[in-house]
Every structure is written in C-alpha cells, then in structure tokens.
Amino acid sequence: MTRRVLRGFNAQAFSQARQHKGLSVSDLSRMAGVSDAAIWKWEAGTATPLIDLLARVMRILDAPIEQVITIPADERYPGDWRAIRGISQPELAATAKIPTTTLKGIERGDRNLSDANADKLADLLGISVEEYRAAYQRARERPAGTSV
Template identity: 55%
Template sequence: MSRRVLRGFDADTFATLRRERGFSVSDLARLSGTSLSTIHHWEAGRRTPQIDILATVMAVLAAPIDAVVRIEQDQRFPGDWRVMKGLTQPQLAAQAQLPTATVQRIERGEHPLSEANADTLSGLLGISPQTYRDAYHRARQRPPGTSC
C-alpha cells in the first residue's frame, strides 16, 4: 500500500469540517476506529492521511473526500481520481483485475494506457475515459521531480 504524502490534503479544511459536523477529535477517532494521535497529526499538518483511513473517517463525517483533498479536476492525475473514490492502488487493481504494479505505473505515466484499461479504470472511478486519458497525459508530461 502506498505511504506517499496525500497530494492536496487540506488540514485546516479537515479540522473545520470536523468541528462543523460537531465531532470532537476524540469522538471522531473512536467512531472511525482511528487513533486520536492520527487525527491530531492530520489537523496539525504533521502527517497526511493514508487514503483508506481517510475514506473511513470521511464516511463517519458524511462528507466526500474532495471536501478535504483539494485538487482541481483539470489538474488531477490518475491517482488523484482514485483517491477521490477512497481507493488504494491494490483495491482499484483488484476491481480492475489488473496487477497492482500495472495500476501504479499507469498512475505515474510510466506504462502505456490501453483503451481497454482506460475504459475499465475510468468506469470504476466514475469518470469518462477521456477524463482518465487526460489525467494520464498530465502524469506522463509532468516536469521531472514532480510526484503524482
């Protein structure tokens, strides 16, 4: 499972949403099965969430992931679309019946994106194949040193 920094996570927005929904850090941690320190670290900006844990927490808050992961649609890479659905690479790969390494390389723009894979992955993510292809091309054309 990927342990990379979650691109676009807004700690302040997350903390504000938690308070607006009437949850203390303690209540949110308890109800989501997440540690108290994890929520504190997210809100302090010391750590970013792993997508599977964030998806669970956001379900408790009854809010979509894109409420706290802020990446404009026309700036998203394939992995960002996966994150918005709350899926890890292994979860998406299993649903697509692809090796996890293939999904990982497609998300980084390092593996050719076939029409069949674009159709399958976009369908699972709830976006059009063209939107997925555009995200893939952004990943392929990103400047050196830019993570996606």
C-alpha cells in the first residue's frame, strides 16, 4: 500500500460530496470503516487518503473518484489514472501480472514501458494506449523534484 500524498486530492470537493449525500462524518466513518479522525483530516486538507480507503468511501457517497481527484486528463501521470480508477499499485500489478516494482518504475517514468505493458495497463485502466503512453511520457519528462 502506498503511503504517498495522493496527488490532486481536492479536500473541498470531498467535503462537498459528503455533504451532498447528507452524511455526517460520523455516519460516513461508520459505514466505510474509516476513522472519523481520518475523514476530518481529509476534509481539512491536512492528510490525504490511501486510494483503497478513498475508493471505499466514494462508493458509499455514490460519486466517482474523479470528482475528488481533480487532475485534468492531459496533465495526468500513469499513477493518477490508477488512483482515479480506485486501484492500488499492488492490485494493478497483480491484475496485470507484473511485479509491483515494475509498475512503480513505469509510473515514475524510471523504467521503460514495453508495448505489452502499455497495452495491458491501458486496457485495465479503461483508457487508450495513446493516453497511457502520453501520461508515461509526462512522468518521464517531469521537472526534477516533481512527484508523480
């Protein structure tokens, strides 16, 4: 499970999604099996959720993850597409039948992206191979110090 900050997480949009559903933090916490302290921190913008927890919460809110991860499609890295689909690195790697370290390297742009992996990963994420390759190229060309 990744422990990095979830890139593009919009705390205000998350809070609005919860309020739109008419759920208190306490009720959402109980229904999702996530601590109410975690949800308060997400809404305050002092912490970001792990993707598996966010996916669970967004299912309860009956809202797409893309509503709260607000990165334009033409600015997304491969890991952003995965997060928007609510899939952790280990889950995607296992489904794609590649090592998690390979997926991590691809998402960071540190490892070459083979045609076979591009086809598999794009298909699993429900995007075109061209979109996945463009996201990969953005990751490779990102400025030094920029997180993916």
